[in-house]
Amino acid sequence: MSPSDQRLAAAIEQWFPLNARDLPWRNPRTPWRALVSELMLQQTQVSRVLERFEPFMDRFATPCSLASADEQDVLAMWQGLGYYRRARSLHRAAREIVDRFDGEVPIDAVSLCSLPGVGRYTAGSIASIVGGAREAIVDGNVMRLLARVHCDGASPTDRVFIKRVWSWAQNLVDICEQPPLLNEGMMELGATVCTPTLPSCDKCPLAALCQSRLQGRVSEIPPPKRSAARQELHHYAVVIKRRGKVLLEQRAATGLWAGMWQAPAIESQTILSESEVIKRLPFPLQSLRIQKVMQRTLTHRNVTLHIYSGSLKRGARVPATMGVKWVPVGGLADVPISNAGHAVLAADNS
DNA sequence: CAGGCGTGGCT
């Protein structure tokens, strides 16, 4: 612990109460609201979560309420937020909270970390901010903030660097006055002042202590992560409507858009001919008309959506398997469908 | 353990 750690912690703890945004999960702050908001916020902008948090809490007010819900209803409440495994993890976490913790969200880091979807950051965040424990937290904000304060230009993916940041964060929370103020203050500073581009150093309470500022290197730290190359994915979807209903299939339980529903589709890394698409579809189709082609960029995939409208051959029956169903066009909001899936359904004019 | 996992905003 360096002497400046004391001053760093004090500066953050003084700054935060005067500059905290009025975010819904801070008032009232309960372990359950903290857990739900933390899951929603993983790799997701605050502005996206703002619109979705209270409706989710209204629907699932307690762990018991979520635990007794159907997973499909949970996914439907999550649709459009992305990273859908989080919704399934939260659902399973609620069931474990009922089974193992008598329906009360634990606030110790070890118990929290044992829940699905809860890792070191999320557990530390709830344990420290809700429970007041001296647990460190390191998210993207804290990593950037501390890298700049210490003028450490290592790659953010470097594991040794990441361990170093956790060590800095633990030192700070060990010596601070109030862990909730320190930890939430660090995140808030990173989110609103020590931003990735154009940080507001003139408003930063750490400016006098910030080594990268003193050395004029703020803009170089942290260095950009090089993004992974995106693979091409061709998604051939057929929108089949009949008597005000549309035919949907459920995606596989793992992988992209796991468990979500969509217009029946064939996926391939390469371009397919129309006849190949027809051949691979599990339904006998009478006609197939191209409606639209759209691009979607995902984290690691470049998806081309080839959207067709189609009709089944006369008398054709859709196999009555689980994972295929007719859904009224007006009831699509109740079925978990990704934004790409909604775009496909909306592009069809038939 | 490096890569998979969504979406939209920003530059």
Added chain:
DNA sequence: TAGCCAAGCCT
């Protein structure tokens, strides 16, 4: 515009 980024976790 093409790429980077966001309150990470899981396998």
